[in-house]
Amino acid sequence: MTITLIGAGNVGYHLGKRLYKKGLTIHQVFSREIKHAEFLAKKVKGVAVTDLTNIDAQADLYIIAVRDDSISEVVAKLRQNKGMNRKLVVHTSGAANSQLIAPYFKRYGVFYPLQTFSKSRKVKFATIPICVDAGRKKDLKMLLKIGGKISEKVTKITDEERAVLHVAAVMVNNFSNHLFHLGQQITVEAGVDFGLLKPLILETVLKISQHTPYDMQTGPARRNDEKTIKKHLEYLQKFPEFVQLYTLLTKSIQHAYRR
Numbered sequence: 001m002t003i004t005l006i007g008a009g010n011v012g013y014h015l016g017k018r019l020y021k022k023g024l025t026i027h028q029v030f031s032r033e034i035k036h037a038e039f040l041a042k043k044v045k046g047v048a049v050t051d052l053t054n055i056d057a058q059a060d061l062y063i064i065a066v067r068d069d070s071i072s073e074v075v076a077k078l079r080q081n082k083g084m085n086r087k088l089v090v091h092t093s094g095a096a097n098s099q100l101i102a103p104y105f106k107r108y109g110v111f112y113p114l115q116t117f118s119k120s121r122k123v124k125f126a127t128i129p130i131c132v133d134a135g136r137k138k139d140l141k142m143l144l145k146i147g148g149k150i151s152e153k154v155t156k157i158t159d160e161e162r163a164v165l166h167v168a169a170v171m172v173n174n175f176s177n178h179l180f181h182l183g184q185q186i187t188v189e190a191g192v193d194f195g196l197l198k199p200l201i202l203e204t205v206l207k208i209s210q211h212t213p214y215d216m217q218t219g220p221a222r223r224n225d226e227k228t229i230k231k232h233l234e235y236l237q238k239f240p241e242f243v244q245l246y247t248l249l250t251k252s253i254q255h256a257y258r259r
């Protein structure tokens with residue numbers, strides 16, 4: 001099985017390394033910047049490419065890991081290359097529809113690793129859910145097989161299911177991480193050590209491996225402690241942009257526990 005990677009960013013980097021480690025051959029690695037393409041190509045013993053017209057038809061699978069709003073443009077360009085019409089082309093997006101590829105390639109699909117990736121962070125790939133889908137049964141089988149080589153959890157997920165997962169992923173990952181950032185700003189501004197909050201952050205996440213988030217909710221909003229809420233809102237006058245967010249989240253928690 002030979003794979004060409006289109007995109008050497010956060011996902012291309014981790015996915016490429018894992019596929020290579022598990023014995024799959026990486027043929028070409030595309031990134032617009034030569035240093036990005038070469039950095040990954042060297043690690044996976046592939047050939048670095050910076051021009052999409054130089055992607056050849058020697059691979060069995062083409063994995064597109066570029067930003068969502070560039071997928072269509074990249075797919076359209078790939079289709080113009082000689083011999084590409086019968087190739088299986090997938091993207092790695094949680095939010096983009098698989099139908100973005102369908103107008104150009106009969107053999108299309110999705111290979112979405114449900115995790116947050118940054119080049120600077122190691123990931124435990126074996127535990128990452130790989131959500132796959134394909135227009136054709138044979139291709140789905142192939143994607144499930146490849147997913148199974150790199151992870152213990154590979155599932156067929158439709159476009160509709162993936163869209164739901166992506167909304168939920170933004171809530172649980174992007175939003176909570178942003179709240180950690182705001183918490184850090186509040187402590188730093190007051191000269192208090194943000195590190196003191198880290199065990200709390202970790203326990204918040206660990207708790208939900210054994211309980212529901214609903215059951216684990218604590219805090220002034222959960223207790224309807226209006227006095228403390230008022231005090232917090234007074235303190236947050238220093239950060240006017242946080243007041244609305246604090247109020248909205250407080251109301252959302254209170255609403256969830258209203259009898």
Ligand SMILES: NC(=O)c1ccc[n+]([C@@H]2O[C@H](COP(=O)([O-])OP(=O)(O)OC[C@H]3O[C@@H](n4cnc5c(N)ncnc54)[C@H](OP(=O)(O)O)[C@@H]3O)[C@@H](O)[C@H]2O)c1
Pocket residue numbers: 006007008009010011012030031032033034036037064065066067068070073074092093094095112113114115116117118
């Ligand atoms: N990051 C995550 O946590 C995560 C998780 C799951 C799925 N995904 C999905 O995976 C895909 C890639 O995300 P990422 O985080 O790896 O992105 P990224 O780090 O920004 O990397 C994007 C790659 O695409 C290239 N690129 C960007 N715009 C392009 C264009 N117009 N034409 C051609 N190439 C272009 C970049 O090349 P240069 O840098 O050389 O310019 C880079 O190699 C997205 O669909 C994303 O939704 C991301």
